[in-house]
Amino acid sequence: MTSMPRGGAADVTAAAVRRRRAVAAVGAVSAGLLVLSACDKPTPLATITVGRSSVSSEATCGGEGKTLQTAALTKCLQDKNVKSIKVDPDETVRFGVDPDIADKRWTILMNGQPLTEDSDKTYRTIPGSVFFNAQYGAQGNSTVVSIKAGNGKKSGTAVTGLWNFKFKKDD
Structure with missing residues (x-):
């Protein structure tokens, strides 16, 4: 059986979650910018x-x-x-x-x-x-x-x- 220092598995999991969140945030911002660039600017009210x-x-x-x-x-x-x-x-x-x-x-x-x-x-x-x-x-x-x-x-x-x-x- 391999041994890992106590709490080491939690560090790897937290880092993976942070990376996934960062990638998701970048994707959401990119999609939002793409949608906005396709829209016409509304005329004044x-x-x-x-x-x-x-x-x-x-x-x-x-x-x-x-x-x-x-x-x-x-x-x-x-x-x-x-x-x-x-x-x-x-x-x-x-x-x-x-x-x-x-x-x-x-x-x-x-x-x-x-x-x-x-x-x-x-x-x-x-x-x-x-x-x-x-x-x-x-x-x-x-x-x-x-x-x-x-x-x-x-x-x-x-x-x-x-x-x-x-x-x-x-x-």
Whole structure:
């Protein structure tokens, strides 16, 4: 019978376990990096908050910093598959955008028409009644509101991203 110093077998087993754990950790990190490299970077988020409800969305069109062509912009403004939120006309509607959007200067559109001047702030508020007022171009009990990202130039005409939302009147 061979003899091993007392506790020697435990040392060999612990070393093997540490090696297996290290190999598993390296494999997991490598797999994670591989998966991440295959993914597209998400576009910045725009968030609408009314009272205690909110909805966030990535760009409906663009959002990666490239200028959108007029035809693509027109098609995007007509997209019906957008997130919606109920808006009480007596509530304040809060618009929040990621700093990436604010850096490009952004404008709020209602039914495709500018509702505000462009801004480089990350947050704006507008009374809910505006979105259902015929004076501002509203028709009926719903309206499409968009956040349009520019190219960073004040009063610039280029559009680099569009985030669309549908506002439904909540009485």
